[in-house]
Amino acid sequence: MMLNQETIDMIRALQDKYPERRSALIPALHVAQAQVGYLPVEVQQEVAALFEIDTSEVNAVVTFYDMFFEEPVGKHLIHVCKNVSCMLRGSDELLGALCHKLGVKPYEISADGNFTIIPSECLGACDRAPMMLVDDQVVGPVQEGQLEEILQQAKAKRGHPCPILMNEASAHE
């Protein structure tokens, strides 16, 4: 078993929020990924069991959405927006500088296991172009000189960000 009891309880609580249990599948995968760091087949199987659906159904969802990872990723995710508004403000150069600094290509894990850089589509903060999403935090406009500080600040955090609030499931309902 890869999922711990806390995660399983969270998933069950999420299921209760919806008229139909299956609606909680995406939130549940977020929670599972926050615990494990990514979604290997074993985790997909366990989630499938909690929803009483086939693993292939879970896999279809995992492979569709950009925020789910079937392979390990760094502890901290850095999404660098590459869409037009950011591109016009120098995001390509920023992405290059960040990759160079960490000695990685996009999607690789940095040698210390801390970071994975993901070139991303528009993240809805074009007023801060060129922007990055560092774990759960929007930063921008980013200048190359700020990268070191941004990386250091990220390292101090938990990592494996989860958009589902960890204590929300029991908050109401």
Add this chain to the structure above:
Amino acid sequence: MNETRILTQYCSDEHQCSIETYENNHGYLAIRRALKEIAPDNLIEMVKASGLRGRGGAGFPTGVKWGFVPKDPSLPKYVVCNADESEPGTFKDRLLMEKDPHQLLEGVMLASYAIGAKKAFIYCRGEYYESIRKLEKAVEEAHAKGYLGQSIFGSSFSLDIVIHVGAGAYIAGEETALLNSLEGYRATPRLKPPFPAVEGLYNKPTIINNVETLCCVVHIVNRGVDWFQSIGKPKNSGPKIFQISGQIKNPGCYEFPIGISLRDVLNAAGGMLPGRKFKACYPGGSSCALLTEKDLDLSMDFDTLNEHKSAFGTASIIVMDDSADMVKVAWRLMEFYQNESCGKCTPCREGTRWVVQILERIYSGKGTLYDLEVIDQVCKSMAANSFCPLAVGAAPPIISAIVEFRDEFEAAIRKSPHEKSYADMRMAYPYQKNTKRLAVLK
């Protein structure tokens, strides 16, 4: 021209997220009034009369949409707020959710009351961590005060709002794809009809409205239909948050009545960067045709921009100045549509990546003049034969860039030794291996 701040009036108040401040700033008056004085059908009529058009891009009249919901009280009905804001250049919903989440909750409550829904969902894109935190806290506060739950404000109206978190998919913003995603499936669009108002979430009548649309409803109830119609233009009434990004001095959100000129919006954002000249802009997110200098005095509204073969969309203006490389812009945008195509229908899945490959070739100096014809053909047939609006939106930004700036594309092609020949690759070459996995496995 000064801003007309209605939806964003309190967005600069750092305490506006708390329910106390929201109420001090006239919050939750609209829903109180509606529950006491306005019958659900009359509320629908009010929204119809206001002329409010959907702010998510399509501009469909909101009241008319609400009117499609069957009246049968025994049927469960749902309101879903579309907060999957992913159109390039669009960031207004983030502002509304992070700075004034209770305004949105009140809008959701009004819509739910109007159509008789007891459960509502706010589908927020997963990357909006801060919006999700703010919304969850707002829902908690509203529950604690009894503004959500049973017998709201002493009436017979009950409502629960669930904040639903997506996981990164532009197509989930298409309303039927959003429903599939909310039901726990891949976000692929559904055939219409039946329209969601008749058969939507869990096959029950469902209203799907954008964040900004629902926020507008609060002010229609508070200040009346005539007031709302007095803002903007006939058939294009109300305030609108314009988002300006790209090569402009002060990118950001600016609220104006619909119908302001493009020039005035650009000036509000401080004009061009020092020493640069305006070249072009996408006026409504990326899924529309370019506007150029000759269009600066156009009225920014749904109908005018439609007449000019572009679109008002989400009023997200992406500005390019004389330093912008239009071949690269077109390439980058088509890459976006390729990445975000859900793969359900062939014209979109194959067409987008075919055009990406051609644009990449042109950009790297290996294009041919015939390539421009192929792009035109592929874009047009893709737009005409696809299942949902994604591919319809993918064509105009590219075609218009080639029409308006053909000389730039030809200059890039002239770098190629094969400019006059036919490319040996008239069809798209096979799928590349998944770079995401490849990188990790190495």
